[in-house]
Amino acid sequence: MNYQEVINEAKTCMGAYCKVCPVCNGRACKNQMPGPGAKGVGDTAIRNYEKWQEIRVNMDTICENKPVDTSLELFGKTFRFPFFAGPVGAVQLHYGKKYDDMTYNEVLVRACSEAGIAAFTGDGTNPAVMEGAAKAIAKAGGAGIPTVKPWNIETIREKMALCKEAGSFAVAMDIDAAGLPFLKNLTPPAGSKTVEELREIAQMAGVPFIVKGVMTVRGALKAKEAGASAIVVSNHGGRVLDQCPATAEVLMDIVDALDGSGVKVLVDGGIRSGVDVFKALAMGADAVGIARPFVTAVYGGGEEGVKLYIEKIGAELADTMAMCGVHDVKSITREMIY
Ligand SMILES: Cc1cc2nc3c(=O)[nH]c(=O)nc-3n(C[C@H](O)[C@H](O)[C@H](O)COP(=O)(O)O)c2cc1C
Numbered sequence: 001m002n003y004q005e006v007i008n009e010a011k012t013c014m015g016a017y018c019k020v021c022p023v024c025n026g027r028a029c030k031n032q033m034p035g036p037g038a039k040g041v042g043d044t045a046i047r048n049y050e051k052w053q054e055i056r057v058n059m060d061t062i063c064e065n066k067p068v069d070t071s072l073e074l075f076g077k078t079f080r081f082p083f084f085a086g087p088v089g090a091v092q093l094h095y096g097k098k099y100d101d102m103t104y105n106e107v108l109v110r111a112c113s114e115a116g117i118a119a120f121t122g123d124g125t126n127p128a129v130m131e132g133a134a135k136a137i138a139k140a141g142g143a144g145i146p147t148v149k150p151w152n153i154e155t156i157r158e159k160m161a162l163c164k165e166a167g168s169f170a171v172a173m174d175i176d177a178a179g180l181p182f183l184k185n186l187t188p189p190a191g192s193k194t195v196e197e198l199r200e201i202a203q204m205a206g207v208p209f210i211v212k213g214v215m216t217v218r219g220a221l222k223a224k225e226a227g228a229s230a231i232v233v234s235n236h237g238g239r240v241l242d243q244c245p246a247t248a249e250v251l252m253d254i255v256d257a258l259d260g261s262g263v264k265v266l267v268d269g270g271i272r273s274g275v276d277v278f279k280a281l282a283m284g285a286d287a288v289g290i291a292r293p294f295v296t297a298v299y300g301g302g303e304e305g306v307k308l309y310i311e312k313i314g315a316e317l318a319d320t321m322a323m324c325g326v327h328d329v330k331s332i333t334r335e336m337i338y
Contacts, residue, residue: 015096040242274316
C-alpha cells in the first residue's frame with residue numbers, strides 16, 4: 001500500500017461529511033458539524049491551515065553534509081518525530097461507521113507507538129471510550145496521551161484513575177471543550193475550570209499534565225499557574241468557538257510569554273506537512289499535533305495507513321531540515337522562516 005492508495009480507500013468509507021480532500025484545508029467540510037467541519041461560519045479551520053501557508057522557509061545548504069536527527073525528547077521519553085496524532089472523538093458520528101472510538105483508538109495508538117511517536121486519544125460521554133483508550137495505551141507501554149474532557153470533578157477522578165492504570169506518560173485535558181454543544185447540556189455540568197480547579201486536576205494526574213486549547217497569553221499563564229507541564233495552542237480546529245484567530249497567529253506571543261518557565265508548548269490546527277511542522281518549531285513550539293489527517297489514514301489504511309502517513313510527514317520534515325541547514329529539532333530557530 002502507498003499513501004495515495006490510503007486516500008483512495010478512505011474515499012470509499014469516510015461517511016457523508018468528510019470529502020477526503022487532497023489537502024485537508026477545512027474548505028469542503030467548512031461548517032459541517034456533525035462531521036469534521038468547524039463551528040458557526042466555519043472559517044477558523046480554513047484560517048488555521050492558510051496562516052501556515054503564509055509562512056515560508058529559508059533555504060540554506062551551506063553547512064555540514066550530515067544526516068538530520070528528527071527526534072524529540074519530551075517528559076523523559078524520546079520520539080522519532082516532533083509530532084503527535086491529535087485526539088479525535090465520536091469518529092463514528094463524524095466520519096462513518098467503519099470505526100468507533102474504541103477500534104479507532106486501538107489502531108491509532110498501536111500504530112503510532114510502533115512508528116515511534118504517540119497518539120492523544122479523545123473522550124466521550126460513553127465510559128467505554130476512555131476505558132478502551134486506557135487499554136490501548138497500556139498495551140503500548142504507556143505511549144499515548146489520554147485527553148480527558150473537563151467533566152465535573154468526580155468524573156475526572158474516575159477517568160484519571162483509568163489513565164494511571166494505563167501508565168500513560170502524560171495526561172491532557174481539552175479545556176476548550178467547554179464550547180462543545182454536547183458538553184453544555186450534561187448533568188452534572190461539564191465546562192470551564194478555574195486555575196484552582198485545574199491545579200487540583202494537574203496534581204491528580206500524577207504525570208505531566210497538558211492543557212489543550214489555549215489561545216491567549218493570559219490563558220497560557222493561567223495554565224502555568226495551575227501547574228501544567230505543557231499546553232497545546234489550539235482552537236480545537238475551529239469546533240468550539242467561531243471567529244478565533246489561527247493558531248499560527250498567536251503561537252509566538254504565547255511561546256515568548258512562557259519562555260524560561262519550563263512549560264512546553266505544542267500547537268495544532270491545519271498542520272498538514274513536514275514543512276508546516278518545521279514552521280511551527282521555528283516559531284518556538286516544542287512539538288505539534290495533527291488530528292484530522294490521521295482519521296483519513298486510519299479509515300483508509302488502518303495501522304499501515306497511519307505508519308505510511310507518519311513516514312510521509314517525517315520525511316518531509318527531515319528534507320526541510322536538511323535544506324534549511326539544521327541537523328536537530330532543538331536547533332530550528334525563527335531565522336529559518338520568512
Ligand atoms: C471530528 C473531530 C473530533 C475531535 N475530538 C476531539 C476530542 O475528543 N478531544 C480533543 O481534545 N480534541 C478533539 N478534536 C480536535 C483536534 O484534536 C484538533 O485540536 C483539531 O482538529 C485541530 O487539528 P487539525 O487541524 O490537525 O485537525 C476533534 C476534532 C475533530 C475534527
